[in-house]
Amino acid sequence: MxxxxxxxxxxxxxxxxxxxxxxxxxxxxxxxxxxxxxxxxxxxxxxxxxxxxxxxxxxxxxxxxxxxxxxxxxxxxxxxxxxxxxxxxxxxxxxxxxxxxxxxxxxxxxxxxxxxxxxxxxxxxxxxxxxxxxxxxxxxxHQAAATPIRVSAVHQLSDASFCYSSLPGWEETGRLPGMLDIMRRTWRSRAYGDFYGYMLVAEGAVDVMVEPELSLWDVAALVPIVTEAGGTFTDVTGEPGPLGGSAVATNGRLHADILERLAPER
CATH class of the missing domain: 3.30.540.10 (Fructose-1,6-Bisphosphatase, subunit A, domain 1)
Incomplete structure (x- = not known):
């Protein structure tokens, strides 16, 4: 540090x-x-x-x-x-x-x-x-009033709270069927959008946040917060970090399942 x-x-x-x-x-x-x-x-x-x-x-x-x-x-x-x-x-x-x-x-x-x-x-x-x-x-x-945060321990979609930005972008990428599949299988889905869904993942209040199209300034600050809270942050292809132009942030336990369901061939 x-x-x-x-x-x-x-x-x-x-x-x-x-x-x-x-x-x-x-x-x-x-x-x-x-x-x-x-x-x-x-x-x-x-x-x-x-x-x-x-x-x-x-x-x-x-x-x-x-x-x-x-x-x-x-x-x-x-x-x-x-x-x-x-x-x-x-x-x-x-x-x-x-x-x-x-x-x-x-x-x-x-x-x-x-x-x-x-x-x-x-x-x-x-x-x-x-x-x-x-x-x-x-x-x-502020910095003097800090509380450590940690992702959730949820390990199956049926218990997961799923967050996303909006649906049209997913339709344009050919991944809308996967999105709808995840929404049907999760315990709860809400479109909080922008930075907020990622912060809820880092705090353990939400288990998954996804977005299909992002610029570097939209995502760079989010990656260390999610990963240092114990989560996993990749693009939709599974590449770690902020450079992929999309985002999948999870508590880690659900990450592989989410990536698989978002694959366009599904």
């Missing part, structure tokens, strides 16, 4: 900055919302948060690269020790602009292709989740 203690503390400071900006704009009557080229919404809070975090990182970690949803990638330093901060200023922008409190700032540090630090801050819920590789996963209002 010693190698990442300073980075994790910095992630909390970044989250403090993000929370102050985003909460000041949440449910603001003058909130400005535009459509990006991919037709997804972006608010003035998204851009303000990312600009502020980039400014802090430029001062505190000038040698590290930065990748953010709104402003792309800064030039990465060369060499095998490449470090990159990955930021989603507001994950759940559609919730944010509609006044739904389930949204968060996602902050991750990656070394090469590995996410080694992850922090999720959901100020409207009054809760954060964080982890660093080899250190375990924690949740609480």
């Amino acid at each position: 010693a190698g990442y203690a300073d980075d994790l503390s910095l992630a909390h400071l970044l989250a403090d900055t993000a929370d102050a900006i985003s909460m000041a704009r949440f449910r603001a009557l003058d909130l400005h919302v535009d459509s990006k080229p991919d037709l997804t919404p972006v608010s003035d809070a998204d851009t303000a948060v990312e600009k502020a975090l980039r400014a802090t990182l430029a001062r505190a970690r000038p040698r590290d690269a930065v990748l953010g949803e709104e402003f792309g990638a800064s030039q990465a330093p060369a060499g095998p020790g490449t470090r990159q901060w990955v930021i989603d200023p507001i994950d759940g922008t559609k919730n944010f602009i509609r006044g739904v409190p389930v949204w968060a700032t996602l902050i991750s540090l990656m070394e090469a292709d590995q996410a080694v630090v992850g922090l999720v801050s959901a100020p409207a819920l009054g809760r954060r989740w964080w982890a660093a590789r080899g250190h375990g996963a924690y949740a609480g209002r």
